[in-house]
Amino acid sequence: MTGIPGGDRKRPKAARSEAKPSEVHESVPPKAARSEAQPSEVDWRDWTWQMQHRIRTAEALEHFLDPTPKEREGIAKLAARFHFVITPYYAALMDPDDPACPIRRQVVPHIAELDDAAGLADPLDEVAHSPVKNVIRVYPDRIAFCVNNECALYCRFCLRKRMVGEPEWAMKKRELGEALDWIRATPAIRDVLLTGGDPLVYSDDRLAWLIGELRAIPHVEIVRLGTRLPVTLPFRVTDDLCRMLRDFHPIWLNTHFNHPRELTAEAEEALTKLADAGIPVGNQSVLLRGINDDVATMQALCEQLVRLRVRPYYTYQAQLLEGTAHFRVPIEEGVALFREMRGRTSGFAIPQYVLDTPYGKVPLAHPYLRGREGDDVIVESYDGRLWREPNPE
Numbered sequence: 001m002t003g004i005p006g007g008d009r010k011r012p013k014a015a016r017s018e019a020k021p022s023e024v025h026e027s028v029p030p031k032a033a034r035s036e037a038q039p040s041e042v043d044w045r046d047w048t049w050q051m052q053h054r055i056r057t058a059e060a061l062e063h064f065l066d067p068t069p070k071e072r073e074g075i076a077k078l079a080a081r082f083h084f085v086i087t088p089y090y091a092a093l094m095d096p097d098d099p100a101c102p103i104r105r106q107v108v109p110h111i112a113e114l115d116d117a118a119g120l121a122d123p124l125d126e127v128a129h130s131p132v133k134n135v136i137r138v139y140p141d142r143i144a145f146c147v148n149n150e151c152a153l154y155c156r157f158c159l160r161k162r163m164v165g166e167p168e169w170a171m172k173k174r175e176l177g178e179a180l181d182w183i184r185a186t187p188a189i190r191d192v193l194l195t196g197g198d199p200l201v202y203s204d205d206r207l208a209w210l211i212g213e214l215r216a217i218p219h220v221e222i223v224r225l226g227t228r229l230p231v232t233l234p235f236r237v238t239d240d241l242c243r244m245l246r247d248f249h250p251i252w253l254n255t256h257f258n259h260p261r262e263l264t265a266e267a268e269e270a271l272t273k274l275a276d277a278g279i280p281v282g283n284q285s286v287l288l289r290g291i292n293d294d295v296a297t298m299q300a301l302c303e304q305l306v307r308l309r310v311r312p313y314y315t316y317q318a319q320l321l322e323g324t325a326h327f328r329v330p331i332e333e334g335v336a337l338f339r340e341m342r343g344r345t346s347g348f349a350i351p352q353y354v355l356d357t358p359y360g361k362v363p364l365a366h367p368y369l370r371g372r373e374g375d376d377v378i379v380e381s382y383d384g385r386l387w388r389e390p391n392p393e
């Protein structure tokens with residue numbers, strides 16, 4: 001395959017070496033956490049309280065579970081590399097008795113993160129695709145606009161590890177203004193995806209200002225939000241927020257559930273509010289080893305999302321990203337998983353499995369179109385039967 005770009009991407013020198021310190025389940029605050037911080041039910045459901053009481057140390061985590069030696073070592077050794085931050089809400093979903101808990105593995109550091117020779121800091125070369133700070137343009141007509149460097153918590157497999165929680169990627173109002181100027185001056189941009197980090201970490205006022213500025217640009221047809229807060233901090237989805245967003249339609253929103261256990265009563269409430277505000281909600285998951293890489297789990301996730309009016313949109317192949325080798329699933333296994341789902345569930349419960357590349361997202365699918373024989377094409381059904389369809393050239 002020589003001559004095809006991509007395979008020789010080099011690990012950037014000194015990436016991060018200048019390390020800075022730095023089923024429906026009801027989530028009930030665990031007793032230990034309550035006796036420590038004494039949150040009232042009102043506090044617990046207040047997203048600003050949750051943000052202020054996030055877990056950042058092994059000691060704070062101990063109110064929820066007893067970290068394994070590999071987790072403790074991960075917390076200690078990875079502190080300078082990638083921030084460890086968890087909302088109390090999400091921490092309360094972790095299974096204290098199971099180190100393989102799919103919630104726990106997404107957010108608790110693990111020593112396995114140090115064991116990844118191939119991973120890169122910026123596998124999609126996003127920095128090279130930025131015409132102006134934090135605007136990533138891979139396609140002619142749409143951009144990913146990283147308006148914020150912060151999230152409610154930090155996922156261990158985050159594609160934007162290089163950026164989230166790092167002060168240098170924060171957007172000052174002046175820098176947001178410069179990005180808006182670039183969008184105003186680029187009439188080809190019809191679709192703006194606000195992402196990050198997480199745009200919903202913004203206050204309602206700041207978000208309303210930003211979306212208002214975008215709405216005032218005639219060529220911006222749609223504004224999309226990419227946010228994990230319905231998963232990690234569902235209390236952020238308030239009635240006020242939904243009322244504000246409704247004034248700016250068409251607004252689309254994609255969120256990021258990876259496992260059915262994340263679909264709690266609180267998440268359901270948030271998703272219902274968004275759907276009732278007329279916002280089409282989609283889901284982008286990441287295929288993660290041992291978390292959602294089996295048909296039963298992926299299918300349960302997607303079917304429960306559909307029941308909550310959320311359309312599974314993409315499932316990403318985990319990138320060749322530093323510290324994530326233990327999460328990666330071979331692409332062939334991913335293709336087989338979604339092929340198996342095809343015959344088993346509603347078509348709109350099946351996300352498109354994609355690999356993101358510096359050239360854009362590439363669909364990864366079983367080759368159902370098998371080829372041409374004379375005036376016919378041969379296609380394959382979900383269960384492997386071949387069909388000959390007349391299709392003269």
Ligand SMILES: *Cc1c(COP(=O)(O)O)cnc(C)c1O
Nearest residue numbers: 136137138139142143144193361
């Ligand atoms: C994913 C992405 C988009 C949006 O892509 P869609 O396939 O339209 O959802 C736009 N720009 C960048 C840089 C992206 O990574």
Ligand code: SF4
Nearest residue numbers: 151154155158197228
């Ligand atoms: S919420 Fe998204 S952007 Fe934030 S850490 Fe998780 S994967 Fe990364």
